[in-house]
Amino acid sequence: MESHNYTIRTTLEGLKAREFSAEEIFNYYTEKILKENPRLNAYLNVLPFKNNNQRGILAGIPAAIKDNVLIQGFKCTAGSKILENYIASYDATSIQKLREEGVTFIGKTNLDEFAMGSSTESSAYGPTRNPADLSCVPGGSSGGSAAAVAADLAVFALGSDTAGSIRQPAGFCGVVGLKPTYGRVSRYGLIAMTSSLDQIGPITKNIYDSALLLNILSGHDKYDSTTVVKNIPDFTKNLGKDLDNIKIGVPKEFFREGLDSEVKESVEEGIAILERLGCEIKEVTLPHSEYSIATYYILAPSEISSNLARFDGIRYGLSDKTATSLIDTYINSRECGFGPEVKRRIMLGTFALSSGYYDAYYLKAQKIRTLIKKDFNEAFKEVDAIVGPTSPSVAFKLGEKSSDPLSMYLSDIYTVPVNLAGLPGLSMPVTPGKKSHLPIGFHIIGKPFDEGTILQIAHQLEQEIKNG
């Protein structure tokens, strides 16, 4: 087969016209992965072909799955040595839903260890490289998924987003990443990092695919009591609608110092296109957004220290066989199994939650979260969606930020507030940087459960950019 950049629609057309069978397109991707993965390290492993429901609406579509989402019978490492030999005993709900629609799973993709990072460099299995420039990171933590989609090593991928982990790598690699509203998609079978913020979402080559996948992934799940019992609209329905009467907010705080000039330029171009398409552009303010990273680095480590307490070498995962007492089994297994960033966050959280410090750290952060959420509520009284850059810079070089955790954390400065407020957010490519020629992500943030509007805006912008 020739080289294509298959989307869901073109793959379905190819299957329908019998240009290839489900197994042939699957093998086409597997071969391509074997050839190209050594330089990218986007995949941690490839899976055997299995024909899932042939009558499903995505029958025969090959997908890449972030390696913190469980597929029954296969390894799930979460990018950590502690789960090097862990085999999932059940399917995540999102996997179950894709399986029911006939999606085939080609492989598991690389990620920062336990999804903690913004560059995929903290993976125990080596960093992933950005297909647009191999000396750069793909972003993270869903860097493997974003790189796989950008390099056409899958038709689409699943990622997870706690602080920007779908949107930031999508932005760095030049693909579309959607983080749904918290509670929209089940987290059952997603290895927990920060349970009050984690959300699974699609990484795709276009907006239509993103909307179609959200239709399938959404919905209440009895195994995740935080999923909402709500009717799910058809998210593809709004895609053709024009943008007259849509009000777009531009937060002045997202365009201040710290934002690279080439990112600013491309994002402003995107905003100008939206204005041409009939949107009313308004400046809005999110005064507490500058406190988001600090708030996040109390809340996330606190939940991490609690969620990762289960990795103790007793029931599953790496276990130190030389230990003679229970406490040594815990300590030695965690010592061998966890990398430096994971240990750092566990220690931060352990301190923040330790006796006498709950009020000063965790409770204070949860109160500031209220203020961050209020800012968005106020802004959404005036506008239908908020736009800005996904990240302050284009993809940075491997090793550039890995020795300074704080500078790494700050690369999520525009995405974190969205998770703290539980909102849906999407990153899509706009004009690449004029200087670096690297992809730039345009960030669209919506009201809770209003993914429909952000997809509508994104689709019009995508079509306009495509038609030049």
Added chain:
Amino acid sequence: MDCNPCLDRLRSLSAHSIFIKMLTDKDIEHIAKLARIKILPEEIPEIGEKLSSIFSYIEKLNNINTDGIQPVFQATDIVSALRDDKKEEINLDNNLSISLLKQAPEIKNDFVKVGSVLGRSKK
């Protein structure tokens, strides 16, 4: 509560404001112990430096007065979806239990076997 010298030292500070936390070696050893994480003495300076830089960044939250503000634990106001309090048939999946047990490093008669709880540590 087991005593914690580094935390006691700071207890006199306000419980509602974050303070610049310059961690001592002792603090780090103590936190590591609570977290069941082993730290080698030569690793302490670097860990201390990185944790302290994060703590001093977090300190900017003190600029915000949060008196009278309600905390939010979950942002989208969704209510936990609970099932009806009705009897339900549960089909226990025997294969699932076998597969879960197989993950354990050591099992004996369908139980997970662990090391000695009370002592016999190697020292």
